Amino acid sequence: MREGTAPLIRREDYLSPAYWIRQVDLTLDLDAAKTIVASKLTIERNGQQPAQPLRLHGEDLNLLRVLVDGQSVSFRHEDDMLVIDAPAADQFVLEIRNTIAPEKNTHLSGLYASGGGLYTQCEAEGFRRITYFLDRPDVMAVYTVTLRGDKKKYPVLLSNGNLVEQGELDGGRHFAKWHDPFPKPSYLFALVAADLVAREQWVRTRGGKDHLLQIFVKRGDLDKTEHAMNSLIASVVWDEARFNLPLDLERFMIVAVDDFNMGAMxxxxxxxFNTKYVLASAATATDADFDGIESVVGHEYFHNWTGNRITCRDWFQLSLKEGLTVFRDQEFSMDMAGSASARAVCRIADVLRLRESQFPEDAGPMAHPVRPDAYQAIDNFYTSTVYEKGAEVVRMMHTLVGREGFAKGMSLYFQRHDGQAVTCDDFAQAIADANPDSALAVNLALFKRWYSQSGTPHLSARGQYDTAASTFTLELSQANPVTAAQPNKLPQLIPVAMGLVGRHSGQALALQLEGEAAPSGSHRVLVMTEATQRFVFTHVTEDCVPSLLRGFSAPVLLDDGLTDADRLVLLAHDSDPFTRWESGQKLALGRLLTALPTGTLELDEPFVHAMRGLLRDPSLDPAFKELALVPPSEGYVAEQTTEVDPQRVHAVRESMVQQLAARLNEDWAWAFAEHQVREGYRPVAEQSGKRALANLALAMLVRHAVATGDTVWPGRAYQRFKDASNMTDRLGALQALVNAHAELAAPALERFHALFRHEPLVLDKWFMLQARAPERDGRVFAQAKQLLKHPDFTLGNPNRARSLLMALAFFNPAAFHRADAGGYVFWAERVVELDAINPQLASRFARALDRWRHLAEPYRSAAREAVARVAARTDLSSDTAEIIHRALQE
Structure with a gap:
C-alpha cells in the first residue's frame, strides 16, 4: 500500500459495523506456494445501521469464488475491499474461496512461511491477508477451522480452541479440525502447520478440571523449553489465585517461531511466540532472558481474559487490553520475585523502560494519548504510550482503590463485559463503581484525562519545615507541556505516594495532615486534583526531607527541589527502595548535567563516598546495588537537555563511569569476589542479583585496568569468558572486554561466534554486543557497517535485524549521531531497504530519528535532511510513511 492510499482513521468517527459475522467455518488446504482458503460465514445485518453494501477487507488475495446462500452473486473491488451490494435477507451465508502465497509474504503478517512451516500473525490487521473479512475487533465470531496439508511437511496442524477431529487423507495428506467455543475477533485467529515437537504438562485448576499445556518448538530445541513451561504453569496458578480467572479451554498451546515481528501473540x-521468549538454557540464555520469558509468557496468558474474553471495541482502545495486561504481568513478575527488595528491582526496571522509551515518545512528534484520537496505520500505535504508560494508568487506579478494591473492580468488569468488545471507559467505570467511596470514583472524569491527554505531566514540589509550629508544608503544582495536536492541557489526577524522613535521625516520621485528629502511619498517598495544592503536616517533631512519588506512583517528571544533602539523606535512610534508588540517580544526573557545558567532569568525594556506601551496604540486595551504581543512560541524560550534543553526553557519561571504576577500584574487587555464585545455575532472583553485581564489578575492573595498562583483570575476564558455566557470566565477561576495548576482545568475539554459530538467539547477542559498544574514534560505527555484510546477518529475520540496526540507532547515540552524518545515511538506506521487505519493522526503525529537532547542530540539519530524503520517496508503505511525515510536521 502506497502512502496516501491509507485514510486517516478517527476515533470520533466510530460506527458499529453494518453487518455482524456470527460463525466462521474455515478450510485451508495448506501449501507454502499456494494455499487455498475456503470460508463460510454466517452473517447478520446490524439493525442499528441503515441498509448498505457489505464491505469486506482483503489484501494480496487471489479471489476465486463468491456465493450468497449457495448462489453466485455480483461483487466489485474498491480500495482493497470486496463489495457486495446489500443482500435482501437479514441473515445469510457467504462463501468465499481464494488463494494466497505464504512463501512470498515477507511482511510476516497474515499467513507466512518460516523455516519450512506455516504460521500466522493477525494482529492488528493480518486476517485480511488470509481471506476477505470484516477485519475489525468488534466483530466477534465462533470459529471452526479445518486444516489440510502434507503430513510429511506439516505433521503438526494447530488452530484455536479444542481439537475435535483429525485423520488421514489420500496422497500422504492429513487433516485436523479445531473448534473455539468462545466468540473472538479475527485478530485472535491463528494456525500453525509445521514439523514440531512438544513439551506437555497437565495441570488441574481450582475448579478440579484438568488442562493440557503444550509448548511446540523445532526439533532439537525441546531441552530449552523447561523454563517457559514452568512460567506458563505459574501464570495459570497466579491468575486464578490473584484474580479468580481460570483457564477456560481443554488445552493451552504455545508455538515458537524464528521469524516474528513482535514478542508474542x-x-x-x-x-x-518469538523464539526469544521461549527458548532458554543456562548455556544459551542470560538471567535477563529467563526473566523476559517469564514476563512474556505471563503477559500472553493473562490476555486470555484481558484481551480475549473481553476485547477492544476498536483499535483506539488498544490500551484496554495492553496497558491492563502489562500491569498484570508486572504484578506477576513482582510476586514471582518474592522478597521486598526483589520486587523493588522489578519496579525500577519497569520505570527505566518507561523513562527511556515512553517519556521521549511523549515529548516528540509521535506523542499521542494512551487512547489515541487518530491513526493512519494502526501498527504504529503499538507503542510505549499504549503499553507502558497505559500500565501506569492502571497502576494508578490500583493505588487509588487498593489491592482488594482493584480485585473487586476486575470482578465487576468481567461480570459486566465478558464476551464483549468494549472501551477504556468501560474498564475505568467498573473499577470506580466497585469502589464508590474512593478518590477514583469521586474524581473519575478528572482521572480519565490520563486516557485523552498526551504528554508527561511535570510535577513540582517544594517543602518548608516550621520549627516553631512543628509543621511541614508541602506545595505541589502540575503542568503538562504542549504536545503534538494538543496545545492546551487541563490538570490531571496525580496520586503522590509519600513520606517524611527525619533529616538528623533518618527515621520515618508519623504523618498527620492539618485537620486530622491523629497521625496515621508514616506513608500515604496524596491525591492531587488541582493545578496547585498545599498540604500541611502537623506535629512534625524534626526537620525532614520529603520522600515523594514513592514506588513511582504516577508517570510524571518530578522537580522536587531537593539539595544534594537532602538526596544523601534519602539515599541512606528512606524506607522506599524506589525513592532510594532515584535519589542516587539524581545525584549522578546532576553532576552529568553540570558537566555538559564544558565537557569536563570531576567527581566530588561526597558522591564517591555515597556510591561506595551503596556498594558496601550489607542490607541492600545485590540486584538493587547493580541498578543504583549504573549512571543514568545517555538517552535519559539527553532528555534532560534542550539541545542534545550526543558526543558531549557520551564523553561526560564515559568520564563518570571511568572515574567510578578508578576511585572504587578496591571496592569493585571486593564486590566481584564476594558475589560469586558457587552453586549450580538457577535463574532465581538471589542468584541473578549476585551475578549482575559481579559482572558490573568485573566490567569496572577491566575498564580501569585497560586505562592504566594493567593486563591482570582483562586476562581474568578472558579466562572467565572461556570457563563460564552459564551465558550470563560468559556474556558479562565478553561485554567487559568489548566495552573496555581490551585487546582480548577480538579473540573473545571470534571464539564466541565459533561456539554459538548454530544458535540464532545467541548470535543475536553477538551482533548486539558489538553494535552497542561504547564508541571510540568511529570504530564501533565502522564495525556495525561491516557486520551488515557478515554471512550470518539478514534483514529478513526481525530478531537479527533488531540486534544490529536497533542496537546501533537506539542504544548507541555516540556511534549513530556522527558529525559526518554517516549514521543518518546508514539509517535512511536501511529504512528504505527494510520497508520493501517488512513495513512493520521498517516503521519501528524509522523512529530512531523522529526526534531530530531535539539535536544540536550540526546533527539537527543533517538528520532532517536524511528524514526529508526518505519522505520524498513515493514507494513507502503507509506504516513507514506515517512515521516519516509526522517526524517532519511542524
Whole structure:
C-alpha cells in the first residue's frame, strides 16, 4: 500500500459495523506456494445501521469464488475491499474461496512461511491477508477451522480452541479440525502447520478440571523449553489465585517461531511466540532472558481474559487490553520475585523502560494519548504510550482503590463485559463503581484525562519545615507541556505516594495532615486534583526531607527541589527502595548535567563516598546495588537537555563511569569476589542479583585496568569468558572486554561466534554486543557497517535485524549521531531497504530519528535532511510513511 492510499482513521468517527459475522467455518488446504482458503460465514445485518453494501477487507488475495446462500452473486473491488451490494435477507451465508502465497509474504503478517512451516500473525490487521473479512475487533465470531496439508511437511496442524477431529487423507495428506467455543475477533485467529515437537504438562485448576499445556518448538530445541513451561504453569496458578480467572479451554498451546515481528501473540488458546521468549538454557540464555520469558509468557496468558474474553471495541482502545495486561504481568513478575527488595528491582526496571522509551515518545512528534484520537496505520500505535504508560494508568487506579478494591473492580468488569468488545471507559467505570467511596470514583472524569491527554505531566514540589509550629508544608503544582495536536492541557489526577524522613535521625516520621485528629502511619498517598495544592503536616517533631512519588506512583517528571544533602539523606535512610534508588540517580544526573557545558567532569568525594556506601551496604540486595551504581543512560541524560550534543553526553557519561571504576577500584574487587555464585545455575532472583553485581564489578575492573595498562583483570575476564558455566557470566565477561576495548576482545568475539554459530538467539547477542559498544574514534560505527555484510546477518529475520540496526540507532547515540552524518545515511538506506521487505519493522526503525529537532547542530540539519530524503520517496508503505511525515510536521 502506497502512502496516501491509507485514510486517516478517527476515533470520533466510530460506527458499529453494518453487518455482524456470527460463525466462521474455515478450510485451508495448506501449501507454502499456494494455499487455498475456503470460508463460510454466517452473517447478520446490524439493525442499528441503515441498509448498505457489505464491505469486506482483503489484501494480496487471489479471489476465486463468491456465493450468497449457495448462489453466485455480483461483487466489485474498491480500495482493497470486496463489495457486495446489500443482500435482501437479514441473515445469510457467504462463501468465499481464494488463494494466497505464504512463501512470498515477507511482511510476516497474515499467513507466512518460516523455516519450512506455516504460521500466522493477525494482529492488528493480518486476517485480511488470509481471506476477505470484516477485519475489525468488534466483530466477534465462533470459529471452526479445518486444516489440510502434507503430513510429511506439516505433521503438526494447530488452530484455536479444542481439537475435535483429525485423520488421514489420500496422497500422504492429513487433516485436523479445531473448534473455539468462545466468540473472538479475527485478530485472535491463528494456525500453525509445521514439523514440531512438544513439551506437555497437565495441570488441574481450582475448579478440579484438568488442562493440557503444550509448548511446540523445532526439533532439537525441546531441552530449552523447561523454563517457559514452568512460567506458563505459574501464570495459570497466579491468575486464578490473584484474580479468580481460570483457564477456560481443554488445552493451552504455545508455538515458537524464528521469524516474528513482535514478542508474542495472545491468539485464543494458541499463542505464537518469538523464539526469544521461549527458548532458554543456562548455556544459551542470560538471567535477563529467563526473566523476559517469564514476563512474556505471563503477559500472553493473562490476555486470555484481558484481551480475549473481553476485547477492544476498536483499535483506539488498544490500551484496554495492553496497558491492563502489562500491569498484570508486572504484578506477576513482582510476586514471582518474592522478597521486598526483589520486587523493588522489578519496579525500577519497569520505570527505566518507561523513562527511556515512553517519556521521549511523549515529548516528540509521535506523542499521542494512551487512547489515541487518530491513526493512519494502526501498527504504529503499538507503542510505549499504549503499553507502558497505559500500565501506569492502571497502576494508578490500583493505588487509588487498593489491592482488594482493584480485585473487586476486575470482578465487576468481567461480570459486566465478558464476551464483549468494549472501551477504556468501560474498564475505568467498573473499577470506580466497585469502589464508590474512593478518590477514583469521586474524581473519575478528572482521572480519565490520563486516557485523552498526551504528554508527561511535570510535577513540582517544594517543602518548608516550621520549627516553631512543628509543621511541614508541602506545595505541589502540575503542568503538562504542549504536545503534538494538543496545545492546551487541563490538570490531571496525580496520586503522590509519600513520606517524611527525619533529616538528623533518618527515621520515618508519623504523618498527620492539618485537620486530622491523629497521625496515621508514616506513608500515604496524596491525591492531587488541582493545578496547585498545599498540604500541611502537623506535629512534625524534626526537620525532614520529603520522600515523594514513592514506588513511582504516577508517570510524571518530578522537580522536587531537593539539595544534594537532602538526596544523601534519602539515599541512606528512606524506607522506599524506589525513592532510594532515584535519589542516587539524581545525584549522578546532576553532576552529568553540570558537566555538559564544558565537557569536563570531576567527581566530588561526597558522591564517591555515597556510591561506595551503596556498594558496601550489607542490607541492600545485590540486584538493587547493580541498578543504583549504573549512571543514568545517555538517552535519559539527553532528555534532560534542550539541545542534545550526543558526543558531549557520551564523553561526560564515559568520564563518570571511568572515574567510578578508578576511585572504587578496591571496592569493585571486593564486590566481584564476594558475589560469586558457587552453586549450580538457577535463574532465581538471589542468584541473578549476585551475578549482575559481579559482572558490573568485573566490567569496572577491566575498564580501569585497560586505562592504566594493567593486563591482570582483562586476562581474568578472558579466562572467565572461556570457563563460564552459564551465558550470563560468559556474556558479562565478553561485554567487559568489548566495552573496555581490551585487546582480548577480538579473540573473545571470534571464539564466541565459533561456539554459538548454530544458535540464532545467541548470535543475536553477538551482533548486539558489538553494535552497542561504547564508541571510540568511529570504530564501533565502522564495525556495525561491516557486520551488515557478515554471512550470518539478514534483514529478513526481525530478531537479527533488531540486534544490529536497533542496537546501533537506539542504544548507541555516540556511534549513530556522527558529525559526518554517516549514521543518518546508514539509517535512511536501511529504512528504505527494510520497508520493501517488512513495513512493520521498517516503521519501528524509522523512529530512531523522529526526534531530530531535539539535536544540536550540526546533527539537527543533517538528520532532517536524511528524514526529508526518505519522505520524498513515493514507494513507502503507509506504516513507514506515517512515521516519516509526522517526524517532519511542524
Amino acid at each position: 495472545e491468539n485464543k488458546g494458541l499463542n505464537l
